[in-house]
Amino acid sequence: MSTMAFLKRSPWILHYDASSCNGCDIEVLACLTPLYDVERFGIINTGNPKHADILMITGGINELNRAVVRNLYEQMPEPKVVVAIGICAATGGIFRECYNIAGGVDKVIPVDVYVPGCAARPEMIIDGVVAALSILEEKRAKMTGAAQIKDDARHAAGEST
Amino acid sequence: MPERIVVPFGPQHPVLPEPIHLDLVLEDETVVEAIPSIGYIHRGLERLIEKREFTEYVYVAERICGICSFMHALCYSQGIEEIMKIEVPDRARYLRTIWSECSRLHSHLLWLGLFADGMGFENLFMRSWQLRESVLDVLEDTTGGRVIQGTCKIGGVRRDIGAEKLAEMHRALDPFEEQCRNLGDVFLNDETVKYRLQDLGVISKDEAYALGAAGPTARGSGVAIDHRETGYAAYGDLGFKPVVETAGDCYARCAVRVKEVYASIDLIRRAISEMPEGPLDVKVKGAPDGEYFSRVEQPRGEVVHYLRGNGTKHLARARIRTSTLANIPPLVKMLPGAQLADVPVVVLSIDPCISCTER
Amino acid sequence: MGIFQMTKTVLRNLAGGPATRQYPAVPARTGPLTRGHVVFDPATCRSCSLCSKRCPCEAIRLDKEAKVWEIDRMRCIACGDCVEGCPFGSLTMEPEYFAPVVEHVVERYTITYVKPEKPAKKPVDESAGA
Amino acid sequence: MQTLLFLIVFPILVACLLLFVKRTTIRYAVVALSALAIGGASIYLLMRYAFEGAVYFAAPSGAIDLAMVAIEMGLALFIIYMGAKFRNYLAILLAVIQAALVVYLEMTFSGSLHAANNLFIDQFSIIMALIIGLIGSLIAVYAVRYMETYHHHHPEVRDRQTFFFFVTFVFLAAMFGLVFSNNLMWLFFFWEITTISSFLLIGYSETEEATKNAFRALVMNLLGGVAFVVAIVLLAATEPTSGGIDLARVLASPDAAVVLIPVVLIGFAGITKAALMPFSSWLLGAMVAPTPVSALLHSSTMVKAGVYILVRFSPVFAGTFAGFSIGLVGGVTFLVASAIAISRSDAKSVLAYSTIANLGLIAACAGVGTYMLVWAAILLIVFHAVAKALLFLGTGVIEQRTGSRNIEDMEGLIVRMPKMAVMMFIGIAGMFLAPFGMLISKWAAIEAFVQVPFGLIFIAILAYGSAVTVFFWAKWMGKLVTVTQNTERVEKGFFEESWAPLYIITGLVIAAVFLFPVISSMLIEPYVLAIYGVTAHLADANVAIMLLMMALLLILPVSFLLFKRTARHLPAYMGGRPATPDLHFAGSLGLTREAQTRNYYLTEYFGEAKLFRPGAAVCIVLILVSWILAGVAL
Amino acid sequence: MNWLIGAVLFLILAPIAGGLIAGIDRKITARMQGRVGPPLLQPFYDVGKLFEKERAVVTTAQNFYVLAYLIFIALSGALFFAGGDLLLIVFAFTLAHVFLVLGAYAVHSPYSHIGAERELIQVMAYEPMIILAAVGFYMVSGSFYVTEIAATTVPAILYLPGVFLGFAVILTIKLRKSPFDISTSHHAHQEIVKGITTEFSGSTLAQVEIAHWYENVFLLGFVFLFFAWNPVIGVVAVAITYLAEIFVDNVTARARWQAALKSGWLATLLGIANLAILSYMMLGGA
Amino acid sequence: MTVNEEQTTIGVALEDLMREVEGLQTGGYRLVQIGCTDIGGAYEVNYSFDKGYQFRNLRLTVGPETEVPSISGIYWGAFVYENEMHDLFGIPVAGINIDFKGTFIKTAEKYPFSVTRRGGDRCRNA
Numbered sequence A: 001m002s003t004m005a006f007l008k009r010s011p012w013i014l015h016y017d018a019s020s021c022n023g024c025d026i027e028v029l030a031c032l033t034p035l036y037d038v039e040r041f042g043i044i045n046t047g048n049p050k051h052a053d054i055l056m057i058t059g060g061i062n063e064l065n066r067a068v069v070r071n072l073y074e075q076m077p078e079p080k081v082v083v084a085i086g087i088c089a090a091t092g093g094i095f096r097e098c099y100n101i102a103g104g105v106d107k108v109i110p111v112d113v114y115v116p117g118c119a120a121r122p123e124m125i126i127d128g129v130v131a132a133l134s135i136l137e138e139k140r141a142k143m144t145g146a147a148q149i150k151d152d153a154r155h156a157a158g159e160s161t
Numbered sequence B: 001m002p003e004r005i006v007v008p009f010g011p012q013h014p015v016l017p018e019p020i021h022l023d024l025v026l027e028d029e030t031v032v033e034a035i036p037s038i039g040y041i042h043r044g045l046e047r048l049i050e051k052r053e054f055t056e057y058v059y060v061a062e063r064i065c066g067i068c069s070f071m072h073a074l075c076y077s078q079g080i081e082e083i084m085k086i087e088v089p090d091r092a093r094y095l096r097t098i099w100s101e102c103s104r105l106h107s108h109l110l111w112l113g114l115f116a117d118g119m120g121f122e123n124l125f126m127r128s129w130q131l132r133e134s135v136l137d138v139l140e141d142t143t144g145g146r147v148i149q150g151t152c153k154i155g156g157v158r159r160d161i162g163a164e165k166l167a168e169m170h171r172a173l174d175p176f177e178e179q180c181r182n183l184g185d186v187f188l189n190d191e192t193v194k195y196r197l198q199d200l201g202v203i204s205k206d207e208a209y210a211l212g213a214a215g216p217t218a219r220g221s222g223v224a225i226d227h228r229e230t231g232y233a234a235y236g237d238l239g240f241k242p243v244v245e246t247a248g249d250c251y252a253r254c255a256v257r258v259k260e261v262y263a264s265i266d267l268i269r270r271a272i273s274e275m276p277e278g279p280l281d282v283k284v285k286g287a288p289d290g291e292y293f294s295r296v297e298q299p300r301g302e303v304v305h306y307l308r309g310n311g312t313k314h315l316a317r318a319r320i321r322t323s324t325l326a327n328i329p330p331l332v333k334m335l336p337g338a339q340l341a342d343v344p345v346v347v348l349s350i351d352p353c354i355s356c357t358e359r
Numbered sequence C: 001m002g003i004f005q006m007t008k009t010v011l012r013n014l015a016g017g018p019a020t021r022q023y024p025a026v027p028a029r030t031g032p033l034t035r036g037h038v039v040f041d042p043a044t045c046r047s048c049s050l051c052s053k054r055c056p057c058e059a060i061r062l063d064k065e066a067k068v069w070e071i072d073r074m075r076c077i078a079c080g081d082c083v084e085g086c087p088f089g090s091l092t093m094e095p096e097y098f099a100p101v102v103e104h105v106v107e108r109y110t111i112t113y114v115k116p117e118k119p120a121k122k123p124v125d126e127s128a129g130a
Numbered sequence D: 001m002q003t004l005l006f007l008i009v010f011p012i013l014v015a016c017l018l019l020f021v022k023r024t025t026i027r028y029a030v031v032a033l034s035a036l037a038i039g040g041a042s043i044y045l046l047m048r049y050a051f052e053g054a055v056y057f058a059a060p061s062g063a064i065d066l067a068m069v070a071i072e073m074g075l076a077l078f079i080i081y082m083g084a085k086f087r088n089y090l091a092i093l094l095a096v097i098q099a100a101l102v103v104y105l106e107m108t109f110s111g112s113l114h115a116a117n118n119l120f121i122d123q124f125s126i127i128m129a130l131i132i133g134l135i136g137s138l139i140a141v142y143a144v145r146y147m148e149t150y151h152h153h154h155p156e157v158r159d160r161q162t163f164f165f166f167v168t169f170v171f172l173a174a175m176f177g178l179v180f181s182n183n184l185m186w187l188f189f190f191w192e193i194t195t196i197s198s199f200l201l202i203g204y205s206e207t208e209e210a211t212k213n214a215f216r217a218l219v220m221n222l223l224g225g226v227a228f229v230v231a232i233v234l235l236a237a238t239e240p241t242s243g244g245i246d247l248a249r250v251l252a253s254p255d256a257a258v259v260l261i262p263v264v265l266i267g268f269a270g271i272t273k274a275a276l277m278p279f280s281s282w283l284l285g286a287m288v289a290p291t292p293v294s295a296l297l298h299s300s301t302m303v304k305a306g307v308y309i310l311v312r313f314s315p316v317f318a319g320t321f322a323g324f325s326i327g328l329v330g331g332v333t334f335l336v337a338s339a340i341a342i343s344r345s346d347a348k349s350v351l352a353y354s355t356i357a358n359l360g361l362i363a364a365c366a367g368v369g370t371y372m373l374v375w376a377a378i379l380l381i382v383f384h385a386v387a388k389a390l391l392f393l394g395t396g397v398i399e400q401r402t403g404s405r406n407i408e409d410m411e412g413l414i415v416r417m418p419k420m421a422v423m424m425f426i427g428i429a430g431m432f433l434a435p436f437g438m439l440i441s442k443w444a445a446i447e448a449f450v451q452v453p454f455g456l457i458f459i460a461i462l463a464y465g466s467a468v469t470v471f472f473w474a475k476w477m478g479k480l481v482t483v484t485q486n487t488e489r490v491e492k493g494f495f496e497e498s499w500a501p502l503y504i505i506t507g508l509v510i511a512a513v514f515l516f517p518v519i520s521s522m523l524i525e526p527y528v529l530a531i532y533g534v535t536a537h538l539a540d541a542n543v544a545i546m547l548l549m550m551a552l553l554l555i556l557p558v559s560f561l562l563f564k565r566t567a568r569h570l571p572a573y574m575g576g577r578p579a580t581p582d583l584h585f586a587g588s589l590g591l592t593r594e595a596q597t598r599n600y601y602l603t604e605y606f607g608e609a610k611l612f613r614p615g616a617a618v619c620i621v622l623i624l625v626s627w628i629l630a631g632v633a634l
Numbered sequence E: 001m002n003w004l005i006g007a008v009l010f011l012i013l014a015p016i017a018g019g020l021i022a023g024i025d026r027k028i029t030a031r032m033q034g035r036v037g038p039p040l041l042q043p044f045y046d047v048g049k050l051f052e053k054e055r056a057v058v059t060t061a062q063n064f065y066v067l068a069y070l071i072f073i074a075l076s077g078a079l080f081f082a083g084g085d086l087l088l089i090v091f092a093f094t095l096a097h098v099f100l101v102l103g104a105y106a107v108h109s110p111y112s113h114i115g116a117e118r119e120l121i122q123v124m125a126y127e128p129m130i131i132l133a134a135v136g137f138y139m140v141s142g143s144f145y146v147t148e149i150a151a152t153t154v155p156a157i158l159y160l161p162g163v164f165l166g167f168a169v170i171l172t173i174k175l176r177k178s179p180f181d182i183s184t185s186h187h188a189h190q191e192i193v194k195g196i197t198t199e200f201s202g203s204t205l206a207q208v209e210i211a212h213w214y215e216n217v218f219l220l221g222f223v224f225l226f227f228a229w230n231p232v233i234g235v236v237a238v239a240i241t242y243l244a245e246i247f248v249d250n251v252t253a254r255a256r257w258q259a260a261l262k263s264g265w266l267a268t269l270l271g272i273a274n275l276a277i278l279s280y281m282m283l284g285g286a
Numbered sequence F: 001m002t003v004n005e006e007q008t009t010i011g012v013a014l015e016d017l018m019r020e021v022e023g024l025q026t027g028g029y030r031l032v033q034i035g036c037t038d039i040g041g042a043y044e045v046n047y048s049f050d051k052g053y054q055f056r057n058l059r060l061t062v063g064p065e066t067e068v069p070s071i072s073g074i075y076w077g078a079f080v081y082e083n084e085m086h087d088l089f090g091i092p093v094a095g096i097n098i099d100f101k102g103t104f105i106k107t108a109e110k111y112p113f114s115v116t117r118r119g120g121d122r123c124r125n126a
């Protein structure tokens, strides 16, 4: 059981455009580029849920992407956090009242950090990731803790039989 | 005899930032069938017109898409102005032109970056987006928003650009152009880029026209349609010629955009030097009654806002047909025969903007 | 000859050093017009409700009776329309962004403006959270 | 000598007995017991003669010679009859030419048509005998059950199983005869028997295609046969210097130039029988036959006769340009056939091309013929025989069980037929992975070619060829190991007995790696030493490393236990689209589609249509060149 | 006992060296792109992180193959640094890759399979050149043993410039660098998601990464052999070669598989031409 | 050089639609868009064409259930608009070359723009 917490130093993100207007979307991408360079923090945009630790979603939930968002979330190994980028992802934003928008991302999966803004700006997105890191770390601690408990239980069971 | 491979491509896919899905049928890696399907971003904002007054709807129109948000606001505003017979002040027309072209610049640079990313040329992506940031800085300094400008309104614009700022922008144009030309050289001359782009996804001139292709997709095939030729905003005063390439392949579409970057810089330069003085807007009274198909040349081609007022504060109908929707039929024709590795390149070559396509 | 066209850029990048803006060590770049977040001054608001009417996102709610002015930060698109529309200058657009949060935030203010001849200005009870 | 005679005669007796056995169970008993006897006898042979070097036996001739000629005439008549029946006049023509030549030979050179010793045995023959006796007879055992099911699946095919097993055992007998003969006339006799046997077996199902392919095999082999007789005529005509028809004397002939032409002709016969290009098509066509036939033809008999003869004569080829160009025929065949294998999805077709490729490689070694290369060639023969037999038999089982022998349909075999999949896995690994035999042999070949003048050509061929080989085997392996969901197991219920030969052969593939140093030092090295006076062997350190690798491979699966515990199972990545575990997803146009994973066949580069003709053309030219060079040498 | 020391040192030090090289690589790449880039130790953080993640698999079998991949990559590297037979090392190396490919095949997933096919195409593209390079060393030093090749006093590079160039081409494939990062890529997004590693996560992915470190050190060792007659020049040459690879990575678009295959095979032809001339000279000289 | 844009709208009867469209096609017009408007109980379908920035609009008025023929035989690319027409308005279109069968744009509420759509909540402040 390590206490090293590498997780905080190597958060890999998966970005999904739920139903954003592209505004927040391109700002997420802009984070990768030389001026913001989030790789400074060890962040890599993996594009593959199996490799990701942070799910960044822009845009609200609509009829079709509901299942996609859930699917992507489920494909990510624990521990993982969800960062909702932009007010669309928080509440549906300006499109909140559209017939095809069910609301923010939290309608489908638990959201850990909301980054407000329309569009959210690269700096805010960086702040959002930083906020997510401590939550990620908490979840990891809880996870190893749980595993430890399970392990102990197994040992106890093993000894008693 | 190759076997058929069926691959679900998207909606989530690292190369395509927006959700579009393709059912790819491949033989080895050659595409034999690619049926696209969309709908992941459909919000239904056309009906939001029922809930927003026509003046407020500009904010919605801007958020049809965050990349050419200004163009949507412009197209919408021009449509309403046409219906309401509003004469926009000259300075506003020029400012609109400058912001339009800044949007085109940042959009094309963004696209060039994504395109490079699609080809697996990471450094080129980085470089394109680095240059794009200078445009965004200008946009932020002059409008207050990097990607959503919020300066266009019915009857004019909400903000002015001061003389000092204009002069500063003008000074910055030359070095910026040089950087862009260096970047363009890579896209146009690098052998590995050429190898990836030439003879790929070819659409002939006749085909492009018959399929209703728009924007660089049409112009890359030699079809000279560019709505700026109709002289809306200040384009009529500035003189404008569409950029046209004839090969009809991905390289040609890329070349059109590269050269449009240069052209945009030129337009901004001229707009700044010919900037008239005067008011920024006129007061809007009453409500629109009538209909108009407002058309504007976006980075991706012509967008059509069909607006229909009924004399109340709420329009009866706003229908937005964007360039990407028009470019989907050509895309369907381009894909078969390409390699799997080319799929993102071909898809990106029409510069798909799903957000506005699905509204 | 067309091979390695990118060389120039690479060399320039190596020589020139990174272009990165070292956020957060260096504060975020903003301009005077930058639309960050809306700030409300409860001392001057006269409850005219123009802001709430103009807001395209229904982010502002005003309860004239209870003298409560609320802004839902998770709805505001920072368009600035309310700021432009407020006839009393009670709203300003600050260039700093509203920081990321872990829960929805609705800011609620009690309007302290008092109609009488001499408007007393004292900010009271500012509570965040929902 | 009794053992030798036993191995030749006993299968014939069994064959005759089997003509009268109609019940499968009894047939199984007979075949299994005779297999035991034959296998036992070949192992006895090993123990008896392994340390003795070449031993010659003056077997009785005279009457036997006459009988042989009589049988040959009879066979010629049979071919003429069949040719007339199926209107294949080329076969008739070749049979007539051949018969005429034999008659001419007997009439003109009867004086020089005797060998001091008709039979002999040395380490190389022992190896061949082991292959025939163990692998061949195991295939025969397997065939009993297979053929029963075969007729169950193909009611339209006339049930001629008694005949089938008769021919099979005659075939084995002929193979034994072939590798024990010191008299070239005898050798030729057995050679012809194998031709006819394979003709009969390929045409077993009597369909139009089978008949056509059987005739193609016949014609090509007869062509080789004609060359063989011509060679014998030449040898007989130059008896004093060439050594006549006595194999040992020919090999030791003082006048290499004289024997070169006949040996090149015999080499040509070997090329046809070993199905090198341009004669590969007969072996490919032979796929129409029931799978045990393919297994026989590819692993232990027929084509092995072809390369046997090439390797036998390789001391004559060594250092000659004629030999070098025969080697090149092999090399080109190796490269082209390996490449074509990439584009095939039919398992038997892949196996066939791989056989052709490996025979090509053996021929390349034999043609160039340095001591190291001969050493490598014999290694190749051994390892190829075991692994290929396993693969063919496995493919047969899979086909009978799943109804398809397409590699794509073997996807998920590890779930559906785990035991079979593991055996196939081992078989395939045996074909191209370190530390299995085929790879060791290739490695040896590379080390050997480095030291040959112009060996660089072969190095290049080997480098490209083995890369290509990795591609097509690994992708097949990949299909086997894919863990598919929701597929039922279909392994149970298969005739349990037919697993026995598979288990044994699988064991042999693995054992071959561990026994390889023994095989090499006990059989191959002494043989090479006897002929060349020097011998090759692998460095001890390398042998140790290989054994270590093998041990690692065997231990690794144990690590499986480590993974079982805590892992959470996720569905496969489908672009975010919700999908079922068996990969059905919501596609465009409102259709539900299934994601399909298929191998690549790269037909654009490696298609049969693209490569076969050029390859064949090059080989024809090379064969002609070899004749011309042989002529020039004279 | 020298050989044992070499092997053990490799097994212990190679991951450290490999991780550092990866860190330097990422830093330099970032600088070439005008960025700051990650901390030098980032690769270790990444791998550490991966070990902290939950074990998630599509099928348990995938882990088995990846472990085998790691073991055999380490083994071939260890054999190399123990001074073993180059050909045997090359074959062990191929075996390792086949395991990686099988790991991807084991998962019934379209992207994984496409990655596997592409990896095999890559193997097909580079294998001839590696074999040829080994043969080249034999022709120069008269031995296939790394110990003896390394001990030769002749500068191999002077005899084998074509082979070295050819090897540099396939080195690009092996280091998974653009233009030949077709089966999986360390950066820039790819049409096949992550190709061969799409379905690997957590510690399994970490093992792939560690194997890659081993592999890189081994490959650089291979490069060193060309310059082995002078260790100083050798080390410098290795560094320059690696820098050149990073540079090429940053100035090219990704190629299609056809180009990867053709380049690999053309590189081999270059090597063959080199060896042909060499053997002609040796024949002539003899 | 600035071209003046002109927009003309011509009403067209259902039975003349195909003929008119073919006429425009032979006349060298390109298809710009097809769009619908709910005019209360019926739909207006606008087929918009353009040639040298001269905008021509064929306007078809149909009842809610009337089947409209597809023009995708004449303009191949029309399928995107026609599928949209079906999915958003519920207008049946016959014979589309690539028929998504109602899956082109999937919506939470079926035919969100149809004349029969529920509610008349035109005011958000109700």
Ligand code: SF4
Pocket (backbone or CB within 6 Å): A019, A020, A021, A022, A023, A024, A025, A058, A059, A085, A086, A087, A088, A089, A093, A094, A117, A118, A119, A120, B063, B066, B148, C077
């Ligand atoms: S929050 Fe604003 S910018 Fe972001 S996606 Fe939504 S509308 Fe677009």
Ligand code: SF4
Pocket (backbone or CB within 6 Å): A022, B064, B065, B066, B067, B068, B069, B072, B107, B298, B299, B300, B322, B323, B324, B352, B353, B354, B355, B356, B357
């Ligand atoms: S084309 Fe549409 S989605 Fe794309 S940038 Fe323009 S407005 Fe936005």
Ligand code: SF4
Pocket (backbone or CB within 6 Å): C051, C052, C053, C054, C055, C057, C058, C059, C060, C061, C062, F125
């Ligand atoms: S609910 Fe929203 S839109 Fe309505 S009055 Fe309040 S703030 Fe304005």
Ligand code: SF4
Pocket (backbone or CB within 6 Å): C038, C054, C055, C056, C057, C058, C059, C060, C071, C075, C076, C077, C078, C079, C080, C081, C082, C083
């Ligand atoms: S800034 Fe715009 S969105 Fe925000 S409260 Fe004001 S009007 Fe509403």
Ligand code: SF4
Pocket (backbone or CB within 6 Å): C044, C045, C046, C047, C048, C049, C050, C051, C052, C062, C085, C086, C087, C088, C089, C090, C091
């Ligand atoms: S903030 Fe301004 S606009 Fe809003 S209610 Fe108060 S005074 Fe009126």
Ligand code: SF4
Pocket (backbone or CB within 6 Å): F120, F121, F122, F123, F124, F125, F126
């Ligand atoms: S004003 Fe009232 S009645 Fe009219 S639409 Fe709005 S809510 Fe309905």
Ligand code: SF4
Pocket (backbone or CB within 6 Å): B050, B051, B052, B053, B313, B314, F122, F123, F124, F125
């Ligand atoms: S009356 Fe009309 S304009 Fe006024 S709020 Fe209602 S719908 Fe909007």
Ligand code: SF4
Pocket (backbone or CB within 6 Å): F123, F124, F125, F126
């Ligand atoms: S919100 Fe009030 S003022 Fe506006 S339309 Fe509705 S009822 Fe009228």
